[in-house]
Amino acid sequence: MSRTVSSWILSSARNSIVLQGKGRLYSICIPNRNKIKWKFVFSKARLYPVGSCSLDSTFSIKKAFRHTSTEEEHLSFQLSPSQVNDILRAGELSHKILDLNSKNTNSVLRFESNQLASNSPIEDRRSAATCLQTRGMMFGVFDGHGGSACAQAISERLLHYIAVSLMSRQTLEEIELAVECMKPVLPILQWHKHPNDVEYQEITSQYFENLRVYWQHLLDLDTEPGFSLEEAMICAFKRLDSDISLEVQAPQENEFMRNIALQVAFSGATACVAHIDGVHLHVANTGDCRAVLGVQEEDGTWSTLPLTRDHNAFDEFEIRRLKREHPRSEEKTLFVNDRLLGILMPSRAFGDVQLKWSKELQHSVLENSCDVEALNIYQYVPPNYHTPPYLTAEPEVTYHKLRSKDKFLVIASDGLWEMLSNEKVIQLVAGHLTELNVQKPQLDFEKPVNLGYMHSLLLQRKNRGIASLDQNIATHLIRHAIGSNEYGEVDQEKLAAMLTLPEDLARMYRDDITVTVVYFNSETIANCDRNG
Numbered sequence: 176m177s178r179t180v181s182s183w184i185l186s187s188a189r190n191s192i193v194l195q196g197k198g199r200l201y202s203i204c205i206p207n208r209n210k211i212k213w214k215f216v217f218s219k220a221r222l223y224p225v226g227s228c229s230l231d232s233t234f235s236i237k238k239a240f241r242h243t244s245t246e247e248e249h250l251s252f253q254l255s256p257s258q259v260n261d262i263l264r265a266g267e268l269s270h271k272i273l274d275l276n277s278k279n280t281n282s283v284l285r286f287e288s289n290q291l292a293s294n295s296p297i298e299d300r301r302s303a304a305t306c307l308q309t310r311g312m313m314f315g316v317f318d319g320h321g322g323s324a325c326a327q328a329i330s331e332r333l334l335h336y337i338a339v340s341l342m343s344r345q346t347l348e349e350i351e352l353a354v355e356c357m358k359p360v361l362p363i364l365q366w367h368k369h370p371n372d373v374e375y376q377e378i379t380s381q382y383f384e385n386l387r388v389y390w391q392h393l394l395d396l397d398t399e400p401g402f403s404l405e406e407a408m409i410c411a412f413k414r415l416d417s418d419i420s421l422e423v424q425a426p427q428e429n430e431f432m433r434n435i436a437l438q439v440a441f442s443g444a445t446a447c448v449a450h451i452d453g454v455h456l457h458v459a460n461t462g463d464c465r466a467v468l469g470v471q472e473e474d475g476t477w478s479t480l481p482l483t484r485d486h487n488a489f490d491e492f493e494i495r496r497l498k499r500e501h502p503r504s505e506e507k508t509l510f511v512n513d514r515l516l517g518i519l520m521p522s523r524a525f526g527d528v529q530l531k532w533s534k535e536l537q538h539s540v541l542e543n544s545c546d547v548e549a550l551n552i553y554q555y556v557p558p559n560y561h562t563p564p565y566l567t568a569e570p571e572v573t574y575h576k577l578r579s580k581d582k583f584l585v586i587a588s589d590g591l592w593e594m595l596s597n598e599k600v601i602q603l604v605a606g607h608l609t610e611l612n613v614q615k616p617q618l619d620f621e622k623p624v625n626l627g628y629m630h631s632l633l634l635q636r637k638n639r640g641i642a643s644l645d646q647n648i649a650t651h652l653i654r655h656a657i658g659s660n661e662y663g664e665v666d667q668e669k670l671a672a673m674l675t676l677p678e679d680l681a682r683m684y685r686d687d688i689t690v691t692v693v694y695f696n697s698e699t700i701a702n703c704d705r706n707g
Contacts, residue, residue, distance in 0.1 A: 283312050284694045289649035291687070292687055299590070299687040305364065310453075315447065316587060324439045349361065408570060416526070444462075445523070447483060460570055463592075466481075467597045582605075585604065595659075600652060603651060658673065
């Protein structure tokens with residue numbers, strides 16, 4: 176991005192209130208001392224006043240080198256390569272599956288993840304965990320809107336709900352007995368978290384109590400729960416969304432917990448979760464996050480296998496589903512300007528009770544809440560709101576039996592897919608794998624090894640370009656998503672400009688981006704296939 180383009184970005188921000196980008200309209204917030212005045216909000220999330228929630232700062236991620244407003248007099252889009260790397264790599268997370276018995280039987284070899292904020296604070300969340308009482312691993316990406324509270328909550332809770340749904344009756348009874356006797360509870364998940372991922376004990380305790388109510392419900396069933404994996408994922412998604420709705424309606428003396436419940440319910444989030452157990456891959460998707468498989472054919476070429484559909488106004492299945500669920504008189508008002516009721520881009524999501532509750536229930540809950548305006552929560556009933564609910568968190572579950580040619584799975588929020596096609600993402604990951612293999616020759620040590628010899632070898636590797644390559648594939652994808660020019664090459668000036676865009680401008684050009692790439696162990700998959 177040349178200075179001319181950078182200047183155009185800045186000029187556009189200062190001279191106009193609303194800009195159009197990627198098929199969406201976004202507003203600029205104009206601070207006026209103690210008040211925040213919103214001109215017109217027509218975004219992915221809402222059509223009514225929104226802003227950064229007071230509690231959202233709890234979940235903020237520090238961003239360096241970034242301007243806070245286009246009103247600053249001296250804006251610079253210049254960053255050094257090391258500053259660019261510092262920003263891009265701040266959210267990196269990677270985990271390799273330990274091979275304790277010198278025989279890795281896990282079909283997951285490793286995973287790498289990263290995220291980059293556009294909103295302040297970032298509204299995306301991610302999760303990764305190993306199931307301890309059942310088998311398999313789970314990976315989730317959650318794209319929040321109207322604040323980060325809902326995405327934060329489901330990132331902490333959804334994998335637990337899925338794991339509990341999969342447990343045997345005996346395991347559930349053991350866990351319930353331990354709680355009753357105030358003994359240590361069997362751990363359900365082993366989390367793989369970034370150091371910046373936060374939890375608050377007061378909230379976690381309340382979430383655990385509601386999870387317990389759920390497994391008690393499963394125990395109250397007359398027969399062994401016996402859910403299939405697809406049924407377990409659907410049940411878990413729907414139950415958690417129901418709990419989010421009920422928690423905000425329940426009396427709550429603790430003001431902090433009450434405010435959290437309000438923010439979770441009145442914000443929203445889409446979700447994509449993958450469960451991997453041996454050769455069995457299940458992907459549950461609600462909304463417009465996406466999961467795509469990278470497949471290497473026998474001749475060495477790469478192909479893509481999408482495992483999700485975007486649930487929005489551009490999907491014919493979603494349009495037909497909503498028309499079936501509502502009277503014919505509403506057919507022309509279900510989607511307005513390619514948004515559900517003219518408000519929301521995704522047609523499935525957690526939270527967003529404004530599109531699920533009756534007008535009367537919304538009014539009752541908000542009327543009995545203290546100072547909801549301070550939490551940036553407003554009652555807004557869209558036109559033609561006659562037969563709620565219009566929104567569901569029920570996921571669409573896809574099953575795929577892994578083959579040795581299935582090399583990796585990419586799960587990402589729509590911030591990535593708006594910038595890069597499925598094919599481009601798979602091409603970048605495949606190219607990165609090839610480049611790493613080529614540029615990582617074995618170091619042949621001469622004996623005895625001295626420091627001078629080691630230094631010489633390291634310089635050779637540096638000269639081959641290893642030092643400049645992103646080791647984390649998610650970072651590599653984000654770098655290309657926001658920095659690529661029309662030729663598909665990373666333009667360093669454009670990259671720097673996109674990273675330094677002021678907070679009141681960045682959302683016009685890019686969304687929050689969260690990426691998780693899961694690499695498969697082809698040898699293990701092949702062995703599982705041979706053994707039936």
